[in-house]
Ligand code: IMP
């Protein structure tokens with residue numbers, strides 16, 4: 200059996216991902232020097248992005264994890280955001296950077312921004328690897344963005360289709376998603 204086991208078109212190669220993540224890490228290092236930064240990895244989709252980005256930030260950062268489910272096992276939004284697993288440490292007075300795999304409708308980030316603000320951090324910003332449907336999200340400020348992509352359903356490098364294909368080291372488009 201070949202790998203991947205479905206028809207896949209590469210959209211962003213491993214090398215392009217890593218090069219851009221290095222740039223983001225350098226920028227974040229400059230911006231947060233001397234401040235108490237907490238990276239919040241939005242699970243599950245951003246586990247690989249957070250792992251790579253954090254190693255490109257040359258500061259004594261904290262890393263915490265927030266489990267969020269905004270989609271059922273489908274390729275369209277359910278419109279419901281749920282925290283499935285909360286942070287383990289308080290963020291009061293700290294600089295928070297939400298690390299997300301992809302912003303689509305912006306619903307997840309809007310909900311998380313509001314939720315985290317109630318915990319009185321000093322600041323909350325968003326770093327997303329991918330940004331889809333930019334025209335739908337004019338109300339949302341994205342502070343750091345890896346790549347703008349067309350409105351296609353993508354998988355790989357943390358992103359899943361029915362919980363699979365997170366372990367690809369590039370971003371691809373499923374050309375024939377229905378089994
Ligand atoms: P939003 O709330 O519509 O912005 O959706 C954000 C969440 O939906 C992301 O954190 C992803 O987990 C998921 N998502 C959106 N688009 C895709 C995609 O193309 N592939 C895989 N997951 C996606």
Ligand code: MG
Nearest residue numbers: 241244300301
């Ligand atoms: Mg996500």
